[in-house]
Amino acid sequence: MSTGTPSTPAFRYAAVTFDCPDPAELARFYGDVLGLPVAYSSDDFVLLGREGSAGLGFNRLADYRRPTWPDPSQEKQAHIELGVDDLESAQAHLLSLGAVEPSAQPQPDRWRVLLDPAGHPFCITTLV
Template structure:
């Protein structure tokens, strides 16, 4: 193994992309929630973010199937955790933006699970 002036490549977190049927709808939702502008848009992909910061992408998938959480028949692939100051007011605001509140809430005093307009579960918590 050579030790000649070699170094590992540098990696930076750039974005997470969610599959969905309607990238514009999901970008509108998360753009309002997180205050992020559209950095790039095409018919099938939208990236939210600011220059020099990590972003959030939304990719059109023609055969997208909504997660059915907590029913495991169509598992969630990932979910986000969002820190908030007040669970009740944050939840109310998210519902007005198009989020849905599932009936299952594992620990509603610590965090709330909501569903974005494409059905992806995400959590809000005061713990971060």
């Protein structure tokens, strides 16, 4: 029996993605360190991980500036990726919780970029 209230979409931790100047190089490093295989690779993005497990992603950023941590003049670059079953319902749910949709969406049919309430970007995807 339907109550008319939509169910909450299921979320699962998918990956953390690091911005960098060379995704293949950084993926080789972490792949060697953690013993993780490449799960997906393109010129601008590499994902390390095993099927059914959370992974590590590496995203090419053209004007990447190395973090100066602990000096805050150039903050760390990373964002969370969440796996979802349905992009539309997941996005609607997250927006209802206070996320904001930025105008730029690089590949909205594969993943969506949203901003958390503090402005940090994060992604939702059906790829994981």
